[in-house]
Amino acid sequence: MTGFLRRLFGNGASTGDRRVEELVSFCEALLAESGEYASMAIAGDALAAYRALDERAREAFFDVLASRYSPAPDAVVRAAAVYQNTPSPDKLMELQAIVEPARQELFRRLNMAPGATAALVEMRKILLRGLRAHPAWKVIDFDLMHLLRSWFNRGFLRLERIDWRTPALVLEKLIDYEAVHAIRGWWDLRRRLEGDRRCFAFFHPQLPDEPIIFIEVALTHGMSAQVQPLLDKDSP
Structure with a gap:
């Protein structure tokens, strides 16, 4: 178990905890993979692992998505200061790259798997049910909505x-x-x-x-x- 997940779950790992760890490992592998065919296979494995989660494990996974895949505040502040001092197109692109959460790229890559669009819509449906009790999940909802608005464009x-x-x-x-x-x-x-x-x-x-x-x-x-x-x- 990674140090991050150990801090999240504590020392004892239940079956649900191990399934979340497995899913997070798929997500990390997916973000690191550059090949299209391998990415599709990993995305399919990740979605299958997500579907296998029970309610508690799913909540733990959403907690990981909200905390681990958000941009680092210090990096955002530094990039914003650089752009403020040097407002060039290159510095703007650097700022945009740092501000965009890794979650968005993760969701884009998950969407490569067959049936992924429906799975991500269902994921947001489940997420919305728990949003009131877990306000930190708002960042996940924002990213999903940002992508779904693009994917469901009238065109x-x-x-x-x-x-x-x-x-x-x-x-x-x-x-x-x-x-x-x-x-x-x-x-x-x-x-x-x-x-x-x-x-x-x-x-x-x-x-x-x-x-x-x-x-x-x-x-x-x-x-x-x-x-x-x-x-x-x-x-x-």
């Missing part, structure tokens, strides 16, 4: 029409995700996908079965003053 999303021939896996998610005007079952969904209706959804290439945003349109002869008649199963 990377595909707009697709949803109809009755769309795979059932996607249609089920439309039923589950509709929060404003609940879809009351398959018969209701089919009505909303008939010829006088249109449904479109945005998809990300790494999440092909996950409708990120969707919109339902009813084709009418004029502006409707109310939504409810459009949702009526007996409406013409």
Whole structure:
């Protein structure tokens, strides 16, 4: 066990502690690796190790992410002072390189593994649940949001029409995700996908079965003053 993890966990290492240590070792190896194929393999191992963590071990890993992979304050202050005295493009790039947390590069490299984008989205979902009790994790959330905003840029999303021939896996998610005007079952969904209706959804290439945003349109002869008649199963 490394000195850092020994200080974090104490002298006694449980199974969960050893799994966190293994995951951190994968993260260190991933950051040190320069080959693309090897990086993909290590990233896959790291994500598999992360999925194997229980709740306590996951919290310990988030603590490591927050403390170990943040920029050194002294280095940031020195680089900022140098740039203040010599505001050149080179000094600005040096400052930016020092300020950027190693976490961001770690997340970029983890994203090389198959299914990693969905795993990182799920990681942030779990992280947010514990943010109130662990305010130090805010730096992790900031880095994930910074990267996800870039990865889910509109330019990377595909707009697709949803109809009755769309795979059932996607249609089920439309039923589950509709929060404003609940879809009351398959018969209701089919009505909303008939010829006088249109449904479109945005998809990300790494999440092909996950409708990120969707919109339902009813084709009418004029502006409707109310939504409810459009949702009526007996409406013409």
